[in-house]
Structures are given as structure tokens and as C-alpha cells.
Amino acid sequence: MAPSIGGAMAEFCSDGLAFSPTAKARVAELLGRYPRKQGALIPVLWLAQEEFGWLSPAVLDLVAAELGLSKSAVLATAMFYTMLYKQPHGRYHVQICTNVSCYLLGADDLVRVAVDALGIQPGETSEDGLFTLEAVQCLCACERAPTLQVNKKDYFRVTPAQFQQLLTQLQEEGLRLGPSVGWPGADNCQGALAEAGHA
Numbered sequence: 001m002a003p004s005i006g007g008a009m010a011e012f013c014s015d016g017l018a019f020s021p022t023a024k025a026r027v028a029e030l031l032g033r034y035p036r037k038q039g040a041l042i043p044v045l046w047l048a049q050e051e052f053g054w055l056s057p058a059v060l061d062l063v064a065a066e067l068g069l070s071k072s073a074v075l076a077t078a079m080f081y082t083m084l085y086k087q088p089h090g091r092y093h094v095q096i097c098t099n100v101s102c103y104l105l106g107a108d109d110l111v112r113v114a115v116d117a118l119g120i121q122p123g124e125t126s127e128d129g130l131f132t133l134e135a136v137q138c139l140c141a142c143e144r145a146p147t148l149q150v151n152k153k154d155y156f157r158v159t160p161a162q163f164q165q166l167l168t169q170l171q172e173e174g175l176r177l178g179p180s181v182g183w184p185g186a187d188n189c190q191g192a193l194a195e196a197g198h199a
């Protein structure tokens with residue numbers, strides 16, 4: 001099961017959290033594009049997610065401080081968008097479209113393959129931090145159903161056998177690489193802190 005938003009990662013990152021110098025420069029560049037700092041909120045949240053893996057309470061606080069916005073305004077925006085993660089996600093974010101076209105062409109079979117292979121249900125993250133599984137609405141590729149995404153990569157007309165093979169490959173790769181950058185125990189914050197001179 002996925003840990004709560006106030007879980008271990010928030011404690012892991014809460015002291016001395018800072019953007020890396022590279023990300024900090026990117027924040028400055030984003031701020032320069034908008035007449036008001038609030039205009040940069042979503043791109044900065046996106047950047048923060050790339051930097052820290054997910055938007056923990058500490059990361060949201062950091063974004064609020066960088067943009068001079070209230071924490072409640074930042075939280076409200078983050079909560080609105082499902083692509084902004086309020087919980088740690090696995091290294092591989094598997095999204096299976098279960099909307100009509102994909103459903104009619106076997107999306108349920110793909111969900112079953114993932115549940116059996118990963119041992120988690122849609123909406124959950126594997127305990128090893130490798131996989132987050134979601135059943136999602138239309139991925140805008142209905143003519144190539146059934147469709148799924150892993151991270152930002154699309155897969156079209158996927159058969160259960162092909163999906164099983166893909167998951168096996170990802171499991172093998174994930175064992176080599178370890179969990180997501182945002183997973184508790186991963187070194188994302190340590191790395192960011194070190195780059196920022198805080199660790």
C-alpha cells in the first residue's frame with residue numbers, strides 16, 4: 001500500500017530541504033516568464049516533483065516559500081491535478097486506460113496481468129517502491145486500444161502477453177536500479193541536499 005502523505009518521506013526530507021542549484025536556476029527562469037509569481041506555480045510544482053520524486057508536505061512548503069505564496073494556495077493547486085503526486089510513486093508509473101474503447105478491447109485483462117505480476121491493486125504502489133499502478137481514463141489513443149503508459153511512454157494495442165513481457169523486463173531493470181527517486185530510503189533528498197551543500 002502507498003504510504004500516507006505525512007509518512008516517512010516527509011520526515012526524511014523535512015530538514016534543510018532545498019532545490020539543487022540546477023533546479024534553483026530553473027525556478028528563477030520560470031519565474032521570469034510570468035508577470036506574477038503565482039503564474040509559475042504549476043511549472044514549479046512539476047519541477048519540484050522531478051527534483052524530489054513527489055510533493056511531500058515539506059516540498060510544498062519549499063515551493064510556497066520560493067514563490068511567496070501561502071501554503072494553502074500551493075496545496076490547493078497540487079491537490080487539483082492528479083499528475084502531481086501527493087504520495088511517493090514507484091520508479092515505474094503504470095497507467096492502464098480502462099475507458100470504453102480500451103475496455104472493449106481487453107483493458108481488464110491488462111489490469112489483471114498487472115495485479116498478478118506486481119501484487120498490487122490499481123491505486124497502490126509496490127512495497128519495494130518499483131511500481132505504481134493506476135487504472136485511468138482515456139489516454140487519447142482510442143484508435144489504438146488497448147493503451148497504457150509507463151512513465152511518459154505510450155504502448156498501443158497491447159496484448160496481455162506483451163504486457164507481461166514488459167513488466168518482467170521492468171522488474172529486472174528495477175531490481176538493478178532500485179526504487180523511485182522519491183521513494184523513502186532512496187537517495188533523492190540526500191542527493192539534492194548534497195548538491196545544495198546541506199548534507
Ligand code: FES
Pocket residue numbers: 097098099100101102103137138139140141142143145146147
Ligand atoms: S479509451 Fe483508452 S485511449 Fe481512449
